Structure formats: structure tokens, C-alpha cells
Amino acid sequence: MSEHDYKRDFPVFEKYPDIAYLDNSATTQKPQAVIDAVSRYYREENANPLRGLYELAVKATDAYENARIAVRDFIGAASEREIIFTRNASESLNLIAYSWGRANIRENDEILVTISEHHSNFLPWQILANEKRAKLKFLKCSETGEYTAEALKKALTPRTKLFAIAQISNVFGRVNPIKEFAEICRANGTLIVCDGAQSVPHIPVDVRELGVDFLAFSGHKMLAPMGIGVLYGREELLEEMPPFLYGGEMIEFVTLCGATFAELPHKFEAGTVNAGGAVGLHAAIDYINAIGFNEIERRENELTKLLVTEMQQVPHINIVGSHDPDEHHGIVTFTIDDVHPHDIAAIFDESGVCIRAGHHCAQPLHKYLGVQSTVRASVAFYNDENDVRRFMDCLKTIRRRMGYSD
Amino acid sequence: MTNFYNEILTDHNMHPVHKHELSCCTCSRDGINPSCGDEITLNLNVENGVITDGSFTGSGCAVSQASADIMLDLVIGKSVEDAKHLHELFVKMIHGDACPAEIDELEEAGALADISHMPARVKCALLGWRTMAEMVG
Incomplete structure (x- = not known):
């Protein structure tokens, strides 16, 4: 996706090379600069x-x-x-x-x-x-x-x-x-x-x-x-x-x-x-500014597209909002049939994938959409395909982990 | 890291034995975790200081639902005093302070011991127990 590994600018990934940090809408990591x-x-x-x-x-x-x-x-x-x-x-x-x-x-x-x-x-x-x-x-x-x-x-x-x-x-x-x-x-x-x-x-x-x-x-x-x-x-x-x-x-x-x-x-x-x-x-x-929004948007849009299209292949996953990856801007909120978002988040945590579960400080919207709570993955330009792969590998196991056959 | 989604937990979540209405119970009470949205109604039938029957209804995460079901398995047929004692042991275990013998005493509820490593989930595991303790306390 890119010649540049932006993660190298962020000391947290040196300390935790194995986490896939996909909670950027909550807060981003901080670069050395x-x-x-x-x-x-x-x-x-x-x-x-x-x-x-x-x-x-x-x-x-x-x-x-x-x-x-x-x-x-x-x-x-x-x-x-x-x-x-x-x-x-x-x-x-x-x-x-x-x-x-x-x-x-x-x-x-x-x-x-x-x-x-x-x-x-x-x-x-x-x-x-x-x-x-x-x-x-x-x-x-x-x-x-x-x-x-x-x-x-x-x-x-x-x-x-x-x-x-x-x-x-x-x-x-x-x-x-x-x-x-x-x-x-x-x-x-x-x-x-x-x-x-x-x-x-x-x-x-x-x-x-x-x-x-x-x-x-x-x-x-x-x-x-x-x-x-x-x-x-x-x-x-x-x-x-x-x-x-x-x-x-x-x-x-x-x-x-x-x-x-x-x-x-x-x-x-x-x-x-x-x-x-x-x-x-x-x-x-x-x-x-040194990276530029052209590059930031290009990377974030590519990652969002990868996430949304791969998630759409998995049964029992329901993405909140549009089916078009271009309408998500790094934010993919979803539910999994029969599995509570807090259980989903805990299983992701076991795999070192950091995502958010809950109502995302938007309770009136959740009520309007008729869901109690949801799970959200959100990317930043410093994420890469490997983070998405880690997320997807774990996502596919969740229903089985909870005892469902598919 | 954590491994509390074991077979005991997932089985009680998917096939809860005690998740149903209970007509003519002697007391019932709502338990809520506002931040997660876990909510249960616990029903108990207490006669002469013994919990003769119990059930729960509601919705929430697997931890909250399975924990309530396992708890009812344990306390039905026991005296209120024994149920209070088990509640104390369970709280101790969930905070990581119980010894192996105490965890054994909790039988299947011991399968939730690993939750002590997940502070955010402690209140889910405790919801049923806390509600019961409030009812018989």
C-alpha cells in the first residue's frame, strides 16, 4: 500500500509491536515528533x-x-x-x-x-x-x-x-x-x-x-x-x-x-x-501537513475499503450505515448476530486487536437504529493491511468461539 | 491473556436452564449495568429460609447471562445463608483473592475465575450475584 511505514514514527508500536490499534476514532497514538x-x-x-x-x-x-x-x-x-x-x-x-x-x-x-x-x-x-x-x-x-x-x-x-x-x-x-x-x-x-x-x-x-x-x-x-x-x-x-x-x-x-x-x-x-x-x-x-491530506486520505480510504469489502464476505456481520466503503471514512461500526458487543471486544482483545464496543456516546442514535450497542473499528493512516488482516482473522472466529456452528 | 470464553460459559449463554419467567415467586428484582446495557430480572422463591426455585429474564453480554444462569444452578436448593456465603466467595474470586479450595466450592462458577484479569467485565459477572445478594440480604 505504501513505501513508508508510518508506524515507525510512533513509539507505542515499538513497545507493543503486536497490537492492531483500530480505535483511532476514540483517540490516536502520538508520533515521536x-x-x-x-x-x-x-x-x-x-x-x-x-x-x-x-x-x-x-x-x-x-x-x-x-x-x-x-x-x-x-x-x-x-x-x-x-x-x-x-x-x-x-x-x-x-x-x-x-x-x-x-x-x-x-x-x-x-x-x-x-x-x-x-x-x-x-x-x-x-x-x-x-x-x-x-x-x-x-x-x-x-x-x-x-x-x-x-x-x-x-x-x-x-x-x-x-x-x-x-x-x-x-x-x-x-x-x-x-x-x-x-x-x-x-x-x-x-x-x-x-x-x-x-x-x-x-x-x-x-x-x-x-x-x-x-x-x-x-x-x-x-x-x-x-x-x-x-x-x-x-x-x-x-x-x-x-x-x-x-x-x-x-x-x-x-x-x-x-x-x-x-x-x-x-x-x-x-x-x-x-x-x-x-x-x-x-x-x-x-x-x-508534512504527510499531506492526499496521502492520509488515500491510505485511510484504502484501508476502509479493504475492511468493508472483507467484512461483507463474512456471514452474520451487519455493518451500520452505508454498504459503500467510500461513505465510511475510516469508521466501520457493526454488530455480529447473537454476540454481545462487549464479548466481541473481549475476544478481539485476546488477539491484540484494539476496537471499541458500546454506544460510542451516541445513545439516541442507537435507540433510533434499534440496537443496544455496537462494535467499531476505526483506522488512521499509520495502520496497514496487516492490522486489517489481524482484525479479519479474529472476526471470523468469534461466532465459533461463542459456541455457534457458523 | 484471558480465556474465559470456555465451554461452560458459552454453553450457559447459549442454552440457559434458568432463563424463563417464574410465576408465583416470592420476590423479584431488576439488576442493571447502565454502562453496558446488561439488564436482568431475577426471580426467587424463598420458603423457610431456603431458595426453592429461581429464574432470570433479560439481555446482556454472554458473561452476564451465563454467570446468572450458573449462579441459579448453584443456589437453588440451598439456604439463604449458604447463598450469601457463595456470593462472598464469588466476589472474592472475581477480585482475584480466592484460594483454589474456595474456587472449588463455587463449582461451575469457578469457570469465571479468569474475569479477575478483565476489570471492565467484572460488573458483568457480578450482575446476577449482586442482584441476588440485594434480594436476600
Whole structure:
């Protein structure tokens, strides 16, 4: 498939040469370049960013702010003022709900959410709607996980203030037509919140090209350390929004009876920031850019195709979503007749194959699809055919292991 | 690593003896593992301090279903005090603290001993036992 063995860039595979890591939608492994960058930051550049008036603190500030510029360029934002560092996509989405939501959602307003959203892009809106006595409405998909423009147009009303949708569902793996949906939302005066947790690591994402109002994603799903995430928001929206958390280094001026707040983006970054994480995210972006999305997508699509087509040959395997491998983007969620997903995961574990079992933080979708839980294999560019072979060899034995004759 | 999908477990999962409704039982109780979605209803008939009959219904992974079935095999016909004692031994075994003689005392339930190496599955194995202990405790 490739001349280059990317696994060599990832120390975890040196330590565990025999695992087939197919849980990349949960989190990715970290390349040496990212580990080194974080280590270098703490060895050579650490001080509290944005505060100190000495050289080392300036270095720390530069390292942190350079990471913001790298993120800006990576997702095509107009300004680094539009890039807020958070802990992860969940915090980014909560920030929107708490700050924009509480200032703008009123009784009888409507919030539209897709039925396949991750709990992160679902619960903040459910809580907000309950609190404001607004109406939470659900956009439903077809059995293959497809959302249509017609259905969206029908679901929007003059009262729909916000539409929350993932660019790629963590269960279906299908890419939603965000650009088209953003246009429909704009025409209706509805803001669009896009969860990019599963898309930003795997396909080129340009926020201005897509026309989204907000985009949230996590660093740890794209080779960076855990604990660093991003919220992109259009500058005029962020300007109007009140702070989310209050505390250190997000103020302009504080008196005993009030305060004025710092400018963007620091208004939304109260307290000491995760500079080491941001530096790690910067290194992850550099690493991804050096490989390029052409190569990343080519490898991931090839592996996905191999997985889906081989799985389709095995009886009693039911793939969730489309039968077309091109609609899966590295994510293949499935069930096996008569075998509980937790038993499936345990048997894979015995063979050193790491996959996820459960509801994948998408319980409403599982209920909608009529399944209790599912199993998910998800690939990254550093996986290879051998990982798929290991997965398939084990998959074929599972029903027999559980006592079934075929 | 682990080898708990042995014949005893798969057999009890595929052909459970005690998985059925039980009319005129003296008590029944729901046991749920919310994170896995395992759910069972355990029914017991207790007369004069003896478990004279029992059954379960519900759904879940093989570990939870087989464990509940094996447990009922063991405790039906025994006194409530003996059932409580077996529950204690089972909990001990699942946490990897039981000696071979204690595991022997658990008879077929001893086939689940390897689950002590799989922390994520401990609650599956315990579901039936925990529910029974709550009923007779």
C-alpha cells in the first residue's frame, strides 16, 4: 500500500509491536515528533504564558500563540482571534452553549440537532433547551446515515436559532454536506455549529469554505496530547459573546464592583493555559501537513475499503450505515448476530486487536437504529493491511468461539 | 491473556436452564449495568429460609447471562445463608483473592475465575450475584 511505514514514527508500536490499534476514532497514538515538542517546551520554554515580563515567559507566550496561528492556518480561519484553546471538543461545544446559548436562546426558540450527534454535541443543547424552555428538535437520517437538504429545510422554522451537526458521525463515518447545510441555515438566520472531532484529523477542513459559524475539535484525536482542543468561532459572534469562565488573564481591568474583559481570544481562556498541549497540537499539525491530506486520505480510504469489502464476505456481520466503503471514512461500526458487543471486544482483545464496543456516546442514535450497542473499528493512516488482516482473522472466529456452528 | 470464553460459559449463554419467567415467586428484582446495557430480572422463591426455585429474564453480554444462569444452578436448593456465603466467595474470586479450595466450592462458577484479569467485565459477572445478594440480604 505504501513505501513508508508510518508506524515507525510512533513509539507505542515499538513497545507493543503486536497490537492492531483500530480505535483511532476514540483517540490516536502520538508520533515521536509530538512527544518531543511537548518535552522540548517543558525543558526549554516553560513559564506562565501571557503573564511574565521576562525572556522565558516571552518564549512560552510565543510557543503558545504560534500554536494558535498554526491552527488558524490549518482550518483556514480569517484570524487567530477566532481560535480559542479549550480542553477538547466537548468543552468547546459547552462553551458555545453556555456563552452564546444563554445570551441568545429564549423561550419557544428552537434548537435543531441531528439524531446521530455524539453526546458532546447533544447534551449541551438539551440542557440549554430545558433551562430556557426552548424546543429541542431532531433531524433524522436514513438507514445509511444520510441527511438531506430537503429534510433540513423542512425542519427549520423561523424560530430555529441553531443547528448542531457533526461533519463526520463517529458511528456512520459518513461526511455530511456541511457547506450546503450552512448555506441553508444562513438563509434561515440559523447559526450552524459543526462538530469536527472526526473530520478535522482526516480530511482537509476550511471553515470559510464550509461557511460554518462554529467548529469544535479535539487535539487528541489528531495525534496531539490529550487535554488540548479548539473552538473556532466567527469573530463577530465571539465578540458579542460573554465570557464562559472567569478568572486569571481573561480580564482587562478589575475593580471591587466590576470588570472589563480581555480581547479575543483570551476572553475565553481563563486561568493558566495548556501551553504544552498547544505546542503538541502545533507539532501534530506540522506532522500532518508534512504527510499531506492526499496521502492520509488515500491510505485511510484504502484501508476502509479493504475492511468493508472483507467484512461483507463474512456471514452474520451487519455493518451500520452505508454498504459503500467510500461513505465510511475510516469508521466501520457493526454488530455480529447473537454476540454481545462487549464479548466481541473481549475476544478481539485476546488477539491484540484494539476496537471499541458500546454506544460510542451516541445513545439516541442507537435507540433510533434499534440496537443496544455496537462494535467499531476505526483506522488512521499509520495502520496497514496487516492490522486489517489481524482484525479479519479474529472476526471470523468469534461466532465459533461463542459456541455457534457458523 | 484471558480465556474465559470456555465451554461452560458459552454453553450457559447459549442454552440457559434458568432463563424463563417464574410465576408465583416470592420476590423479584431488576439488576442493571447502565454502562453496558446488561439488564436482568431475577426471580426467587424463598420458603423457610431456603431458595426453592429461581429464574432470570433479560439481555446482556454472554458473561452476564451465563454467570446468572450458573449462579441459579448453584443456589437453588440451598439456604439463604449458604447463598450469601457463595456470593462472598464469588466476589472474592472475581477480585482475584480466592484460594483454589474456595474456587472449588463455587463449582461451575469457578469457570469465571479468569474475569479477575478483565476489570471492565467484572460488573458483568457480578450482575446476577449482586442482584441476588440485594434480594436476600
